[in-house]
Amino acid sequence: MPARTSISSAASSARSSAASSAKASGTTRSTGGVQSLDRAFAILETIADAGGVISLSQLASDTRLPLPTIHRLVRTLVDLGYVRQEPSRQYSLGPRLIRLGELTSRRLATWARPHLADVVAKVGESVNLAVLDGDQIVYVGQVMPSQNSMRMFTEVGRRVNPHTTAVGKAILANVDAAQVRALLARTGMDARTEHSITTPDAFIEELERTRERGYALDNEEQELGVRCVAVAVPGEHRLALSISGPQPRMGDGMIAKAVGPLHAAADAVAAELDEHA
Structure with missing residues (x-):
C-alpha cells in the first residue's frame, strides 16, 4: 500500500x-x-x-x-x-500518522476479510473494502473469486476521487450536502469515462437516489466495461463494501442478488469495528 x-x-x-x-x-x-x-x-x-x-x-x-x-x-x-x-x-x-494509518488499514482488512469472502462465495464476483481518506477513496481490502476475475481499478492501495465510484457514493450519501459540495470543489469532477457524473448538482441528485434505494451504483463511470454496486458500513466509519465486475456479468439481476449479502457483510464489519474500538 x-x-x-x-x-x-x-x-x-x-x-x-x-x-x-x-x-x-x-x-x-x-x-x-x-x-x-x-x-x-x-x-x-x-x-x-x-x-x-x-x-x-x-x-x-x-x-x-x-x-x-x-x-x-x-x-x-x-x-x-x-x-x-x-x-x-x-x-x-x-507524517507521523502514516504508520498509524497503514497499520490500521492492514488490521481493518484482516478483520473484514472473512466477511468479504462470504459475499464472494454467495455472489461469485470480486468484493472490495474502501475508505474515504481525506478527499479520496482508498481501496484497503479485496477478495476475488478463483474464477471470473479480471484486473480492475479496485486493486488494494489504489486512490481515486469518490464521485466516479460506487463506494464513494455510498459513503457520501450519509454526508451533509454542503460538505459534499466542498469536497467536490477541492477534488474537481474529472470525467474518467463518458459516463462519469461531472456536475455537483447531478452528483447530489445521485446521492439522493442512493439513499432511497439503499445502495450505490457505478455504471462504467470510473472504468469502461466495469460496473459496481456498493453499500456503506453503518456508523461513522466512512467505509463501504462493493462488488465489481465486467458490465455483461453485472446486470440488474446480479445487482439485486448482491445487495443483501453486501448489507450483511457491512453490518458484520461494523460489529467488528465496534468490538475493537
Whole structure:
C-alpha cells in the first residue's frame, strides 16, 4: 500500500466519536476522559474533514474552541509530527500518522476479510473494502473469486476521487450536502469515462437516489466495461463494501442478488469495528 494511504483515516479511526462530540460542543464528554486528548483528536478530525489542510482561524471556528487553546494544541501536534505547518501557514496532517494509518488499514482488512469472502462465495464476483481518506477513496481490502476475475481499478492501495465510484457514493450519501459540495470543489469532477457524473448538482441528485434505494451504483463511470454496486458500513466509519465486475456479468439481476449479502457483510464489519474500538 502506498505511503500516502490512510494518513487522515488514522486520525479518523483513532477517536471519531470523541472528535465528533468535541467538535459539536467545544467540550469533552463527561466520561472521565482527558479533555486535551479529546480536543487534539477533534483537531485531527477537523483537518481531515477539510481535505487535509486548514487555516488556524478556520480550525478554531470549526471546532468551536478558543483560538489560544487551538494554537497550543496545534503547536504540540506539530512538535510531535502529527500535524505539519505548510509554507502558506496553514496546517496539514503530518507524517507521523502514516504508520498509524497503514497499520490500521492492514488490521481493518484482516478483520473484514472473512466477511468479504462470504459475499464472494454467495455472489461469485470480486468484493472490495474502501475508505474515504481525506478527499479520496482508498481501496484497503479485496477478495476475488478463483474464477471470473479480471484486473480492475479496485486493486488494494489504489486512490481515486469518490464521485466516479460506487463506494464513494455510498459513503457520501450519509454526508451533509454542503460538505459534499466542498469536497467536490477541492477534488474537481474529472470525467474518467463518458459516463462519469461531472456536475455537483447531478452528483447530489445521485446521492439522493442512493439513499432511497439503499445502495450505490457505478455504471462504467470510473472504468469502461466495469460496473459496481456498493453499500456503506453503518456508523461513522466512512467505509463501504462493493462488488465489481465486467458490465455483461453485472446486470440488474446480479445487482439485486448482491445487495443483501453486501448489507450483511457491512453490518458484520461494523460489529467488528465496534468490538475493537
